[in-house]
Amino acid sequence: LTRLRLISCISSISASLAGVLLAEDVDTAKLEVRLVGGPNRCSGRVEVLHNGVWGTVCDDQWDLRDAKVVCRQLGCGTALSAPRESKYGEGKDQIWLSDANCKGTEASLTECKARPWGDNVCNHVEDASVECSGTDIPEPGPIRLVGGPNRCAGRVEVLHEEQWGSVCHDDWDLKDAQVVCKQLGCGDAVLAPIGAKFGRGSDTIWLDDVNCTGVEAALAECPARSWGDHNCYHGEDASAICSDSGITASTSVRLVGGPNRCSGRVEVLHNGVWGTVCDDQWDLRDAKVVCRQLGCGTALSALPESKYGEGKGQIWLTDVNCTGTEASLTECEAKPWGVHICNHVEDASVECSVVDIPEMGPVRLVDGPHKCAGRVEVLHENRWGSVCDDDWDMKDAEVVCKQVGCGSPLSALGGARYGRGPDVIWLDDVQCNGTEESIFDCQARPWGEHNCYHGEDADVVCAGN
Structure with missing residues (x-):
């Protein structure tokens, strides 16, 4: 055992010197955890993803508080036990974490104190496991959300004939996203973004003209064209943002240049860049959606011709045509992102009823x-x-x-x-x-x-x- 620990230690030092185990290189928002080798997705050997490689967790100091965090992170209820000594089989390759010391209140295992990534004196006989109560959570099934900050927001992809593919945004709305969110156990749909908001898929487009009622148990039960029959390209990939992602509808729109955060020039976020909205066809129904999205009450006016100043850079949307019931401006009909014949003199603005929101502090x-x-x-x-x-x-x-x-x-x-x-x-x-x-x-x-x-x-x- 001493020899094994020494080998593990030497391997850890070598990897660190190679520069692959630096914590600052990790996008912590996208850390993943999984349970392997158990009877269901809520019990098994704990594995975490780091630098694109899955690895195990050493059972040194592993206890029920650590297991509690893993169960919560996976949406698997409460922790029943924190088994040690590779109860669900020995992992292979990396042992990523050791001496994990959670309080039990953290939202993610990475928030717990632990040794640096890959720094341990363990072997796979000591792989940690957990057993959670929530074994009755529906399996994610052949559907996933890709490219988002976590598993509950991203581009919709479905599995068919052992190949993952995207869904075209034709007729895509909140009812379709609702089915996806429920199928994944991610709560309710917050937004149903179109136009490849979370990046373009790279493989086939499996579904088009999806038309769910919102009560189906799976996206595959909704009316749609035949598998692979579509008239789309990946710039039209559909996405879903669910409530368990922590994202609210207000994160993709803002009002700039006004007297408070509930009045000003409308700007929307696309591909990480803020841009304005052209005032062609801009009316009170469009403004109503923006005000609701920001939690700013009702729309008082929909103003054309850059009342709150001309924006700079991109003009993202034009010919916006909301019904007024959408949860987000991105769900309204409009020309494709960035397609317009406008200039910033035509930037659209809104004025909403609520103005008593606190401003940002120090x-x-x-x-x-x-x-x-x-x-x-x-x-x-x-x-x-x-x-x-x-x-x-x-x-x-x-x-x-x-x-x-x-x-x-x-x-x-x-x-x-x-x-x-x-x-x-x-x-x-x-x-x-x-x-x-x-x-x-x-x-x-x-x-x-x-x-x-x-x-x-x-x-x-x-x-x-």
Whole structure:
């Protein structure tokens, strides 16, 4: 056993020197976990995905609190047991995690304290397992969501004849997305984006003209053309965003240049770039959808001719034709993304009834992949400083994401996942209940009082981008 541990240690050091085990190289929002070798998807050997490779978890310090996090992350109910010593068989290749030390409240295994990726003195005889209560959750079946932040949002792909393929967005709406979300056990449909919002598929297009009523148990039960019969291209791939993804309808639209966040020039997010909407055919029904999407009440007016200033860069949408009942502007009929004969003098605006939403406060997210993910920094005495990750959890992240206008939290991360702050550490032992309007309303130690170093800087990943 000593010899095996030594070999494992040497392998770990070699891999680290090769540069494949650096935590900062990981897109933590897309971390995956699975249970292998068990009687169902909610029991088995724990495996995590890192740098595109699946690996096991060592059972050193493995207990029911760690298992609780895995069960929650998989939507498998509560943890019944945390078996050690490879109860569900020995894994192969990498052992990714060891000495996992979860509190039990984390949303993801990566939020738990543990040794660095691949750093362990274990062998596969010590592979950790879990057994969860939720064995009655429906199998995902031959359908998946690809390219999104987690398994409950992304491009819709279906399995047919052992080949994955996408779904064309012709007639795609919230009823179709509802069936997908229910089939995956991801809650209710929030949005049914069209136009390959989560990237274009690379293989066949299996379904077209899907027309679900919303009560079907699987997408394959909905009326549609025959398998593989379509008149589409991958720029028309359909997507679904489900409630369990943490994404809200408001993350893909914003109002700019107005007196508050509920009035201004309409801008929509596409392919990671914000752009404006042309005022051709822009009317109160379109404005009504925008106001509802932002949680801004009813539409008071739909204004043409850049009332709130001319935008820059892309003009994404034109000839928008909403019925007024859609949950999102992207569900309305319109010309394809970026196709128009407009200029920014024609940028559309809206004015909504609600204006009493709090503005963003002195908090920011730094060094992340986009404005809604990064190291949490707060402003105090005209100086930006970081937050220690002691007691940092999803309730704290919920307050921060809301405060910076980035929707719901996807992850509450510690260990300086987005780099170490260069200056003071302002807050420690932050304990929000999740309903506060600002992180400054949460309980914490006095300003500047902590027992931390910048390797413990707190981070968040929010649903907005």
